[in-house]
Amino acid sequence: MGNPPEKSAQQKRSLGLVVLLLLGVHVLLSAIAFWGPPSLVYSNPITSRYRQLVVIGPFFRTSAIQTSAHLAVRFKTAGTWSAFKDYSGEALLEYNRHPWRYDKLKLMDYEHYLLRSIGKINNRQLTPAAAASRVFQELNQLVLQEYIQQPIDSIELVNTQATYQPETNTHLRDTIFMHRYNPNAVARPKN
Secondary structure, eight states: OOOOOOHHHHHHHHHHHHHHHHHHHHHHHHHHHSSSSSHHHHHHHHHHHHHHHTOOSSSSHHHHHEEEEEEEEEEEEEEEOOOOOOHHHHHHHHHHHHHTTTHHHHHHHHHHHHHHHHHHHHHHHHHHHTTTSSHHHHHHHHIIIIIOOOOOEEEEEEEEEEEEEEETEEEEEEEEEEEOOGGGGGGOOOO
């Protein structure tokens, strides 16, 4: 009918050992992720992913919160320009009001990924190579499909970076690129 008492006790001991072993591995990887040399932590895919996905904290690293990227978007329709709008900034505010809206953070992260990628192939102005790149095509699609969602004539993008200066309690803005273009002239990204 049931397990003999010895077999049940053996299963509990085995389970306890497995849990203890997993806890030990977690503590070891967490210690390496927190206090290990950065060259080891970030070059090793196991510790890098572990730090990114499992280890909680430190929540406020100066390097992580001093700089933030922003994309201001405005568009022209029927001869009139809209006001600039920071859609990912609004997504962050929406997430702060409703923490279960994780999709808002994913959208913001995707935008920042695209901006960083474009930044690697251009320098202060959107070069023709950067404007013709797949990354820019994806950014154009993001802006059209997720942000604007209406027929338009032109788009102007201004990518800035804000750096917090704790000594003066101010933010310094630096323009990474500005670009005004016809979104219908940009090719669609190929899958």
